[in-house]
Amino acid sequence: MKQITFIIALLALVSCKKEIQNTKLVGDVFGTTYAVTYNSDVNYTPQFDSLFVVINNSMSTYQDNSIISRLNENEIVEVDDHFITVYKASKAICEETDGAFDPTIGAVVNAWDFGPKGEIEELDTLSIDWLMRSVGLKQVSLIDNKIIKPKGTFLDFNAIAKGYGVDVIGEYLESQNINDYLVEIGGEIRTRGINAEKQKPWKVGIESPNFEGEHDILDVVILKDEAMATSGTYRKFKIDKDGKRYAHIIDPKTGFPSKTNLLSISVIHENCMTADAYATAFKAMGLEKVKTFAKDHPELKVYLIFENDNQELETLALNGFPEN
Numbered sequence: 001m002k003q004i005t006f007i008i009a010l011l012a013l014v015s016c017k018k019e020i021q022n023t024k025l026v027g028d029v030f031g032t033t034y035a036v037t038y039n040s041d042v043n044y045t046p047q048f049d050s051l052f053v054v055i056n057n058s059m060s061t062y063q064d065n066s067i068i069s070r071l072n073e074n075e076i077v078e079v080d081d082h083f084i085t086v087y088k089a090s091k092a093i094c095e096e097t098d099g100a101f102d103p104t105i106g107a108v109v110n111a112w113d114f115g116p117k118g119e120i121e122e123l124d125t126l127s128i129d130w131l132m133r134s135v136g137l138k139q140v141s142l143i144d145n146k147i148i149k150p151k152g153t154f155l156d157f158n159a160i161a162k163g164y165g166v167d168v169i170g171e172y173l174e175s176q177n178i179n180d181y182l183v184e185i186g187g188e189i190r191t192r193g194i195n196a197e198k199q200k201p202w203k204v205g206i207e208s209p210n211f212e213g214e215h216d217i218l219d220v221v222i223l224k225d226e227a228m229a230t231s232g233t234y235r236k237f238k239i240d241k242d243g244k245r246y247a248h249i250i251d252p253k254t255g256f257p258s259k260t261n262l263l264s265i266s267v268i269h270e271n272c273m274t275a276d277a278y279a280t281a282f283k284a285m286g287l288e289k290v291k292t293f294a295k296d297h298p299e300l301k302v303y304l305i306f307e308n309d310n311q312e313l314e315t316l317a318l319n320g321f322p323e324n
Helices: 002-016 045-059 067-072 081-096 106-111 125-132 158-175 272-285 287-295
Strands: 023-029 032-038 141-143 146-148 181-185 188-192 202-207 217-223 227-232 237-239 245-247 262-269 301-307 313-318
Touching (some): 032 158, 045 158, 081 158, 081 272, 158 272, 181 202, 188 202, 188 272, 202 262, 217 301, 272 287, 287 301
Antiparallel strands (some): 032 181, 141 146, 227 262
16 A cells, blocks of 8 residues: 555656746847747847847948948947957958958959849959959958958958857857757757757758758758758849859859859858858858868868759768768
């Protein structure tokens, strides 16, 4: 009888135990959407919104009074810690990729009508050559919290700032002793711990390239204490009067939209800012150069989706990128 009573009491205790429920917050930011899932009952929406405002005030080229916009108007202005962090990371990755990642390509991006300002309907080699004179992060320096650059140089951190924003939110959650979370902004992702509600690792999908705008998952990846960023050409592109498709990623070496059979690049790294920048750089580098680069950088896990000579989709996982 005592044993039966003990079992009944144990069952009652288990049934009263509160089930773990994640909090999921969603919203709009950086011209896209965000979703943050974490193991806590606290609603951090006001804190997230405040952080987003600070980052936008620092690096949004779509905001006229931001630090970066004022710099691009050749004002002398002190930059904040967020700007300095992204600038230094950009400088390092620009050097590491031999200029394949270069945030001074902004004026050329604008000329191709992929950026927040400017448009040249008919671009020729002379127009591009003139614009390319202002391109090159080597021409930009940081002295006493002030950016020194040529007047024609247009800085654009959009290829790295979104990933940085993901890291900022993740680091804030960690400062609140929340170690099980997934932060996603516009497809860029950072995870820590597990999905506490399911008691399973975080699973994220990689989309199959589709120029028609459909959303089909090609592969599912398990992430643990890692970040992943994806760059591709199958969503954002232009078609000229001759029906030619232009990728939204401009090759910093030529000033023209990158021509490659790579359709999608996903990069896994410890932080999302780094993954975001390399995913962009790899799009400009092309398949063979990425394969060579990855051999010398085992800290970067890379997943490539590309068209082969028969215009069929192929995938390639490098440096232990997890595949299912």
